[in-house]
Structure formats: C-alpha cells, structure tokens
Amino acid sequence: MLDFTIFILLPLFASFLCYIVKNIKIHFFISFFVAIFHLVLSLLVFNKLYHTILPTYFGIDSISRFFILILSNVYFWVVIVSYNYLKRPYSEKVEESKKYYFLLLNFYLASNSAAMLSNHFGMYWVASEATTLSVAPLIYYYRNEESLEAMWKYMFTVSIGIAFAFIGILFLSLASKNILYDGRQLFYWELIKNASKLNTIWLKASFIFIFVGLSTKIGIAPMHSGDVDATSNAPSPIAALMSGSLRLTALLGVLRIFQIVTFSSTYSFAKSIMIIGSLLSLFVAFAYMFKANNYKRLLAYSSVEHLGIITLGIATGGLAFVGALYHSLYNSINKIVLFLMAGNIHYKYKSREIESVKSVFKNLPITGWLFLISVLAILGIPPFGIFFSEIKIFEGLIISNQWFILVAIMFFLLFIFVNMSKKVFEILFKEDDLFSNNYVKKEKFELIHLISIMLLIMLAVIPLSFSNTIYQNILSILNDFGMKI
Amino acid sequence: MENFFSILFSLSLFYVAITFRVKAYVSVLRFQGILLALLLILPFIFKFSIYAIILPLTIVLIKVILIPNYINKIILDLDIKRKIDPTIQQLTFLIIVIASVIIIFLLTSIISNNIELNVIPFASGFSAIVVGIYLIIFRKKLIIHVCGFLILENGIFLISTAIASELPMMIELGILLDVFVVVFLMGIALNRISDTFEGFEVSHLRRLKD
C-alpha cells in the first residue's frame, strides 16, 4: 500500500497542501520531496527491490515499471529547475499563475502515475484525461494570447481525441462480450489472455479509435497540431514535461491496446496503421523543418518526429521495439535539456522568432554551447543516446526487411537533420548588429546549466554503460508482447 | 423502451441541426441529460437498489443541472449574441446531418447481423457523436463548440449504455467528473478569451501558425 500512497496519494496530498499554503518556496520544497520520494520508489520498483501491492484497477508490470521511471526522472528534474524558473521576473500577470504552478504539477504527477499504474482501460482513461486537465492551465502560464489560444486548442483537441479513445474502449468491451464475465472486462491481462478469442471487427474498430484518439495527445500526424501549439507555447519546464512524459502516457495507452492486438489476428493491420501514422508524422516534421520560423515550434516538431520514430519502432517489433523503448527514454531526457536551453534563450531575447534571435553564442555562451550539443544529441550524434536507439531501430527495420521504409525515413531524417541544424545555427551564430551592440555582461553559470550538463552526461553514460537492468526490463516487456529479438 | 428514448435522443439532434438560438442548445443538453438518466434507471425500475440510483442521480446533477446552468451563466456574463451565425446554410447542414444519421443507422444494422447489439441506441449515440463533431466543424462560436463537445459526450454515454458494458461505478463517476472539469476549464478559458480577444469566434484563434 505504501507504493500506492507514494505514487498517487502523496502527490494529491501535496497539491492539496499547495492549495492551502501560499508561499511558493514551500510549494517548491513540498514538491521537491514528493519528487524525490517518487524517484526513489520508482527506482526501487524498477530494480525489483520493492514488490508492489496495489489496489484493484492498479497493477504494475514491466511496461509501467519502465514508463514510471521515465516519468519520475523527468518530473524530478523539471521540479528542480521550476523554482529557478519561477523566480524569473516576467510580467505581473504571470505572478497570478505562479500560485497554481506547483499545485497543478503535483496533480499532474498523481494523475500521470495513476495512468501509468492502471491496469484497467477505464481507469487509464480517467487518469490520462486528468493529466490533460492538469497540464492545460500550465500551458496558460504566460497569460498572453498565444498561450491562451494554445491552451484552448490543446484542451479541446485532446478532449475530443480522448473521447474517441473512450469509444474505442467501449468497442473493446463490445469485442470482449460473452468472452469475459462482467466485472472482469477491460482488465488488460484478461484481454491479453483471451486476445485470440476477441471479435475481430470490434477489435479493429477499437484499435483505430484508441490509436487515433490518443494520437492527438501523442502528436502523431495528422492530429499533431494541438500538441505542437501547446508544446511550443508552454513554459519550458512544462514543455519538457509534455514532450518527456505526457506524450509517453498517451503512448502507453496505444501500447496497451497494441499488446492485446499482438496476440490476435488483427496484428498486421494494426502494425500497418501505426506505420502509416508514424511515417505521416515524420513527413510532417520533415516538411515543417523547411520553413520553420519559430525555434520552440521547431523543437515541438522534433518531438513529433521522435514520437513518430518510436511508434515506427513499436510497430516494426523485434529489435526495433527495443530501440523504440530506449528511444523513448533518451528522447525524454534529451528534450528536457533542449527545452530548458530554449527557455533561457527565450527569456533573454523575449522572442521565439528565428529571425529576431541572433548571435546567441556571443551573448549566452554557456547556453549556446549546451543548446548546440543537445541539438546535436537529438539529431543522433554519438556518444549520446539517440544515436544508439536510432541505430537499433534501423537495424530492426532491416532485420524485418522493410527497406523502403528504412530508406524513406532516412531521407526524412536527413533533411530534418539538415534543416533543423541550419535553423539552429542561424540562431546561434548569425551576427545581428542591433543586438550585439547592447551586448551587456557575460552570462553567469546557473543551476539550469549544471542540470543540463548532468542530463547530457546521463544521456551519454546510460547507453555507454550498457546497463543490464534496463535491458532486462525491456526484454521482459518484449516478452509480454510475445515478441523476441 | 430504450429504443424510444434513443429515438427521442436522435430527434433532439435534428433540432440542434436546425435551431438558430444558442439557448436552444442548452435546453437540448438538459433534455439529453434527462434521457440518459432515464435510460440508466430503466433496468432497475423493479429491482431497486441504492447503487443503481447513484449514477443516474449524478448524471442528473451534472448533465442536467450543473453544466447547463454553467453554460447559461457564461452566456449571460459574456452576453453572447442569441443567434448563431452558421458558416453553411441551415438546410444544407440539416441535410448533411440526416444523411449521416441514416448512413450510421444502416451501417449499424449491417454490423449487428454478426454481433448482437441493440441497434437504435447504439446508432443514435453514434450519430450524436458525429453531429457533435459537425457542430464543432461548421459553427464559429466557441460556446457552440463546447455544446458540440457535450453532445458528443452524451452520445458516447448513450453508446456505453447501449452495449451495456459494465463499466465500474467509480470509473463512470470519474468520467463524469472529468467531463465536468473539462467544461469548467473551457468556461474559464472562454472568459479569458472574451476579455483578451473581444469575441468568441474561432476566427480569433489564428495566431499560432507554422
């Protein structure tokens, strides 16, 4: 019961505290401790040092073990930087939204953990809807028109999408009619056990609805727009949180239904649907990068691209699946650094336009270097993680003889690489007379930089250490999906 | 009996399609809420139990009282114009709606050959979903979008009753709560929008572009 308390009840309680107490410093400390507890517990759980006993509708298996680790890792770093971030003076309107910041953050943690630990589709649905609701006001942090619009669009699109997902869930229960007795419907393991018996038509329908519905949250094209708007206009820690963990929460739902599908005859269909979706999102990212004019949107589209790659890997199965899981981990870490650095740049220049941001290297040398390195990392330059996971995915594609897909995504990735780096270099190096004149003082080394450096080191160390626990866990996930390398 | 209510439900959709007044949407929502509640109570008329009554009551509370009142309040506060201004002619819209409803009924009946489900509630629920989407697509006013979203939700609810899947009580409640919170947040957002953009048109929300 302790685990349930720490994972879900404690954050809820913390958010409640944050509602009572008004001082932001205290908010920070509360959430910091919650984050630490969460992280420690999830590490313990991940290393199977702590055996969990959870109430009904909740249960832990290898997937949730893996994803909750990612979640609490991202959350931990985000919380640490958040205080530093909130201290920055922006405008008096923002002061208003600072009050609710940690409250919502804690609520987000609670709901997201619930979503990840749930072993019942209904529970999952409720929890993930709750995550949307908790994030939506955080998107509106800056209280300006863009953020308002972004919030509206995100909330609306995702709510509708998730409603569709619910229809999918209903179909699923329809598919399992007369196979599962009442009260045991919609539990994952039951469905997986009887996957082969499920009614094919409804299973297909439910897969389509759930996949498309959750795509709005994952950011799979063509349902990516609301997601991109939100990510690009949210404050950087929230953007990091969204790209790092929220999208994965949605992905988890898709994984669940996919896991059921893998044991049924619909497998190939589901695979092809997912591949289509991922290729579409890669294409969208590829097409956007040519005319990008807003660097935070650039990063948002890069998340679209990477989630697309992950989906592709999952759909391909086998080694690519392993690659995809690694990719989700590395991507989550990498995105934190990217968004934090982008946030620094945005704070200095007060603009998201690539045209109006120039010569970052001169004005913010540390941020500039870190941003450059993290961009290189996200573009798949060794020794950072993305390189290894991408190689795994490519190899998996080759093993399953999907040459055309491989060539296609390599083409997309190549141009994404070229254009993204082009834009980023424009930001970093291009001289602009008007800014470099009133170029004031040297940037001083802050906590954010330290954290980014640590994260980058983490990103390089995890793959190079060939950590066995992660690998074993991923193998067991693979096993749950009835695949093998 | 179920079928009767469902028919009423889909009729309310047609009313939505042709009405010009914003208020009408709210009353339709109320009506649909009542229908859903009744649908839920139906099976328990003879064998009465306290658990059976909780859910209908909450539905009545949320879908019939709270949400419509809230929307009314918004409409009053932001004095939104009574008339909706459709992007396409009402008649065309109506035709589209009818056509899609017919198609949905046909499809459902086709599908129901090889799997048993009570067609009419399912189909009307589904058509509610579609109509909800249509409302969002073909209307400019954001408030109507919200209503469209709610109609969609109702449709889903109807389906869930139609296929009689035993969703656990607390999860049903959770869903209702979520929906309510969504609407609540949307209301707040609408307030903000009204005082940042001076208007509730979708056309105002065009800042974020690639």
Added chain:
Amino acid sequence: MLEGIISLIIVIFISPLFAGMINKYKAIFTGRIGAPVFQPYYELIRLIKKETINASSSSFVSKIAPIIIFLSMIFVSSIIPVGFLKPLISFNGDIILFAYILGLARFLQILSAMDIGSSFEGMGAAREATFALFAEPIFFFSIGSIAFISGHTSMYEIFNSILLNNIGYEIFIIVCSISVFILAITECSRMPVDDPNTHLELTMIHEVMILDNSGFDLFLYQFSSYIKLTIYALIEISFFYPFGKQNHFLGILIFIVGFLTLSITLALVETITSRYKMKLIPQYLLFATSIGILNLLIYTFMK
C-alpha cells in the same frame, strides 16, 4: 657507362652546330649568305664573357632557374640514345622521367619569367603554360604509343626493339615522326608556333621569357634551348633505327643524313610558313594530337 658519356658529349657539342645549320639554310633559302655554321658557338662564348644583369625585382628564382633548366636538358639528353650507344641513364620507365624532367624545366622557365614582374614575361609565361598543356598529350601519344607497342618503358629499349619487318610499322613510324616533328616545333618554339628571331615582344613565346636575362644566364638559356632542339631531332632520327645495330658505319651515316635533312626541313618550314595567330595555335596542336590518336588506330590495325 663510357658509351653514355660519349653520347652525352656528342649531343652537347653538336647542338649549337645544329642550330647554326638551321640558320644557315634559312639564310640560303631567303637568298642571303648568312652567318657561318659555327656562329652559335661564338654567340655562346660571347654571352659567357658578358656582364650578367638581373631585373631589380628578381629573386633567387631567376638565379637558380637557368642552372636547373640547363641541367635538366643535360639529363634529358643523357636519357636519349645516340645511335647504337647505350645512354647514360637507362632503366624501365625512364621515358616518364624524360617527360617530367622537361616538365620541371618548364616549371622553372615560367617561374623565372614571372620573376621579372614585367607583363611581357607574364604574357610569354602564360602562353608557355597553355601550349605546354597541349604539347603533353602529343608526347604521350607518340612516344607512349611506341612504348606500348614495343612493350618497353626505356628509351634505349624502345628504340632497340624497333624492327622494320612489319609493314604497318613503317607507316606507324612515319606518322609518329610527323607528330614528334610538330611537338619539336612547339617545344622548341620554332615557326609556325613561335618566331625565335622576331623583335615584337607581344608575339613571342619563348624569347620573351628570357627577355630580361643576359650574360651567363642567357648563355645557359640559349645553350639549353639548342640542346632541347637537338634532343627532339635525335628522337626523330632514332625512329629510323634497326640500322645502328646491324652496321655501325651505316648508322653513323644515317645519323648525319638525318641531321642534315631535319635542319633543312626546319629551315624550309620556317621560310615558307609564317607565324600563326595565337588563337590558331591550339588547333594546330590538337591536329598533332589527332595524329597521335591516328597512331593508336594504326596500332590496332597492326594486330
């Protein structure tokens, strides 16, 4: 070894004479008496005795260039076999060395010209560089093709392996000698490519490059140009070998006759043709190249 030295000495001492002969014949054809045949020797001696003057803008390049050019001529001439004598330097692939030492000479020639910093020399140098480019293929087409046919890569071997028992071979040699003749005209900057004794700097190629040299430098330049001419003459004559091996007396005879005929032909050409326009010269050289390609065709027919 000894043979080699002898042949080298022969080449060195005969070369001014050859130039003198050409001038003499030219004079005769133009109806003058002309300078005596040994005039070039006097010229050279006179040049040694003269004061050496360098341009004020010149550098060490124009100090060492004449020496290296002269030496490279010497070395090249020590690759060419004179008659039946085995040359001093002879190993597999020495024709490449031959070509490339000439290249070295050209490199320094151009540099020393540009060293003066006057635009006349510049003009000459540019032309030299351009026409040399066209001259290279001719060399490889003519000499190279023989090398390929004979299967040897050493001058001496090549010319020793020539046997006049194949009909196609004679034609081959004739064509080859024509292209070599043109090559010689280009490389040694005679008419119609260049006019050695015009007095208009704008139209000169080789002469203009040594315009600002005098004294010992000029002596070296002149001497090396004489030797160069002789070398090409020797190549020409060497085509008409098997004889040297059969009968030494006949060999020497043909050697002398060849020299005479060559000098006469050169003189003739110089009298009857006038210098081409600079624009025309590339076409002229390409014509020679095409002849070189003709060699190939003949070669293919021969098999």
Added chain:
Amino acid sequence: MNILLDNDTSLLIFGFLIQFTSIFFIFLKKNKSAVFFSNTINIIGLAFSLFISIKFLFTSNGNTFPLFYNFVKIDTLSLFFLFLIQLISIPTSIYIFSYLKHYIDEKRNVRSFMLFFILLIISSQMIVIANHAILFLICWEMMSMTGFLGMLLEYEKNEVQKGSFYYFAASHVIVFILYIMFFILHKLTGSWFFDEYQKNLQIIYPVTIFLLGFLGFGIKAGFIPFHFWLPQAHPIAPTVLSAFLSGVIIKLGIYGIFRTYLFLKPLPEWVGWLVIIISLVSAIFGVWYALAQHDIKKLLAYHSVENIGIIGIGFGLGLIGAANNSLPVQILGFGGALLHTLNHAIFKSLLFIGSGVIYQNLGTRNIEEMGGIVHRAKYLSIFFLIGSIAISGLPPFNGFISEFIIYVGFFKTANELKNYYPILMLLFAVGLALVGGLAVACFTKVNSIIFLGTARKEIKKFVINIYDYISLGLLSSLCIIIGFFPTPFVYLIGKIIKYDFVNYSYRSVLETIEWNNFSFIFISFSSLATIIFFIKKYFNKKYSSRKIEAWGCGYNNITPRMQYTASSFADELNEIPKSILLYHKKIDLSENVFPKSFHFESHSEDLVDSKVVIPFYNNLRNILDKIQFLSQTDIRYYIGFILITIFIYSLLSFIWN
C-alpha cells in the same frame, strides 16, 4: 580480458594515453598556458605513438594485434594510416603554437578549439584501427563533429557559417550511407566485426555494397561529383584545421574505400573502370577548377580533389588488376595509390600551412592582392616552391615517385593484359599527363603571383616565427626525403599490399624498379647544380653583375599594378572548359575618349554545387510549401482531421480482408 599485452601494444596504448592526458591541460587557468601545455603534451604523445607505429610498420610480418575484445584490430593497412595521421598531425600541431597566438590575444575561445582539435586527431586515429562497425561509425561521427566544431573558431563570419554547414550536412549524408552499408554487411554476415567481413568470402551483392561504400567514403574523400562540400568547407576552416582536413581527414575516406574493397574482394572488372573514370574526371576537373580560383585556400582545396583523383586512378588500376588477377598490375595500382596518399598528405598540409602563414600576415586569401613576398620571406617561398613542385608531380620530389608508379602501372597493364587494354591505358596515361600539365600551370601561377614580382598591396610587416619554420621545414624535408630516397617507402608499400591485399612470395614489381637510380640521378643533379652555381658565381664575379629596372619597352614608371595577374595568367586555359567551370568574366571598358578606370574580374562557380545540390534543395522546399493542409491554424480543421483519419482507417480495415 584478452588484451594482448606484450610491451609493444602496451606502448601503443600508452602513446594514446599521453594524447588523452593532453586534454586535461586545456582546463588550465590562462588561455596561453592551456594551449601551450596541452599542445606540447599532445605532440609528445603523437611523436611517441609515431615512433611505435613506425617500429611496428617496419617489423610487422602481417600479424595483427586484436585489442579490447577484438573491438580494435591493427593490421598493416591500419598501421600505415596510423603512421600517416601521426606523421601529419605533428607538424600541424607545431604550427598551432604560432597560429593561435593572435587568437589568444583577441581573447577568443581557443580552449574549445584545442579540445576539438585534439579529439579530432584521436578520433581519426581510432577510425583506422577500429574493427567493429558501430565503433567505427561512432569514431567517424566524432571525427566529423569535432572537425565541424573546430571550424567554429570564428563562428561570427558568414562564410564560416556557410562552409561549416556544408561540411556538417555532407558528413551526415556520409554517415547515413555508411549505416546502410554496414547494416547490409551485418545482415549478410551476422557480425559487426571487420575481420569477419574480411574472412567471409561469399558476401552476396558485393558490387552494391562497394558502390555504397564508394559513394559514402567518396563524399568524404571528395571525388567529383561528390566534392561539392569540400571547396566550401576547407577554405573557411582555421588553417591548422584545413591543413589537417586536406592532409588527413579526406585520406580517411580513401582508407574507408580500401577497407570496403578488402571486405568484398574480388570485384567485377567494370567497377574498376567506373572508379578509374570517376577518378580521372575528378583529377582533370579538380585541377581545372583550381586553376580558376583566386582564393588560395579554395585553390588548394580543389587540388585535393585532383590528387584524390590521382589516388583513385591508382586504386581503379589495382581493381582492374585484381579482376584479371594479374599480380603486378594490382601491386602497382594499389601501391601507387597508397604512396600518393602519403605524399599528398605531406605536401598538401605543407602548402596549407604556407598559405596560413601568408594569411596571418596579409589578412587576405585573395592571391590577386599578394605578390613579392619572396623579398620579405625567402625561406617561406622556398618551402612553398618545394611543395608546389612536389604537388605538380615533378622530380625530384615525392609527388613524382607515386605518379611514376602509376604510370608504370599503366605500362604494365598494357603489357600484361593485351588486346584492347593498351589503348585505354594510353588514354589514361595521356589524361594523367594532362593533369600534370594543368598542375604545372596552376602552381606556376600560384607561386609567381603570390611570391614573385613586386607587392601588389604594400606589406607592412611580415613576421614568421620559429614554429612556422619548424613545421614547414619538417614537411618539406619529408618531401625531399621521399623524393630522393624512395626505396624504404616503396618497400613499405609493397609490404602492406603483400600482407593485406594479395599475398605473393617473389620480389614484387615495386622492388624490381631500380629505385636507387632515382637517388643517384637526383643527388647527382643537385650536386651538379651546386657546381654550376659556383661556376656562375665565378663568372659573375669576373665579368661583373648588377641589378636594374626591368625593361618596360621604353615606358619608364612601371607600377606593380602592371604585372601579369592570376586571372590573365589562367584566362586562356579557363576559356577551354568554360561551360563546366561556369567561368565568366566581367569587363567594363569606359567608352569615352578619355578613358576612366577599367575594371576586369573573372570567377568560376562549382557546377555540382550551383547546378545540382542547391536547385534540388530549393525545388524540394518549393514543392513542400505547396502542400497547404499541413499548416492549418483553425481548430476546426484539427477536429476535422480526427474524423477524416478515423474514416480512412476504417475504410482500410474493410479493405484489409
């Protein structure tokens, strides 16, 4: 842990460790000391490892040292390239001392440059000894990225941004192609290890793989038409880096091609022909492009293309030999290629460093503004002259030796494999001769315009410090040594071929050529030259000698502007392939009676870059801009997309069965 720890290998590792330790000195407090110490330590480490690798190279008898679970394996070919890299990086690093001086003065971020440079050296050494595909790819990426980051020393310049971006993009294209290649190999052999590939004889579709490899590594090496990035990137890099890039990095491309060949041999003959033709084209047009340039570093970059072409010709010859399994041709071809790789590394870095010294003093790379430097810096011009003669492939320097081997290869091919071969070989020989002639033209232009004559733009001060002299001296002495005493080097090459390419017992063709002749000829040549020099001195003393104004055809006040310029020197030659060089001139003559100032300029653009690459990119962008539905701003479309997608997918699901 099956590290084979006999003392030699441990010494090798120790050398690497020294190089690594130099990184720590970068974090010293003062910039100056940081650069000084890190660089010194690095040079020491390099010298040490160079010593070791030379020892290995000369004592090696074809055995290979597997290290670190066979992730690293050192065979003779890797040893040769290791030797090459270390050999070149020592003078380059020495040059750093003088190069970074004024950057330190203007408070630039020299530490990061040092860091990346050292990492670049280390990673490029790792590349040649890597035996595992993934490790190789990682090192390759490290190499590209450190090179790129090193270029950013003067990041605020526009040209630097452009050029470095070209480099960045091109290197990533390469990596993607290599991914595919190695994945195919992995799929076919089920292993990541190079020696597995090398052992495994029945790899199917060898040609496809080889072409992929040739494409990938060829981009790095800079064969036409994959060279487009090279003349963009090399000029703008800091000179140290461009010396290293042209000297070493593009050689890694060559290394890769050799490796790929070793995986897949034997290949069908037409591949050889393909390679040789591409190489000939790159050789000829590389030098011709070079002839049209005015930017000294760009010119040198194009010369790299030319020399890569020459190397490729040798390689192609070797392929042909292998296909007809005629031993001598193979040996001569590969041998020429390998030796030319070494030679080009030497003289190209020599020339780049020379140009760097000039750039430091004059602050321009445009040769039209130089001139008369010989009067300021005699030794610099001598070194540069040596380099130029060597790169033109003229005796008595090293360039000649390798080209000689290739020529002999042509002749051998003609003799060995009769029928139509001689004709083609003759054609190739002529082509190579043409390249030689063009190179002569180009480098006479460079030398005469930069060094000779009088200064076109007056030079304030021309300082050359000791480090420049050391590095230049080292490299040019290498040119001279290899030129004058080719025997040991040729022996080395023969060894490599013997152990890695074809194993043969009897004396190879390379040794049958009497290399001592060259030593004899060249030595006698130089001694005679000195003798005549003294004779000349004697005569000059006897009948005096003096210096006066050059004769101006009667015109007295001659100004430096009246000298022959580079454009006019090269004009007649550039006119010939006008359309390929995109060579155009701009002359504006003022027509009126009293002419004002005339203006003439000529420049040439890269055909591939400006006619293929850029248009492709732009067209792609335009097409994608036309796709409207991707950029919707209205939320109703978002919702619409959901409905449509669901509809389409459901249709698909019906179609499915």
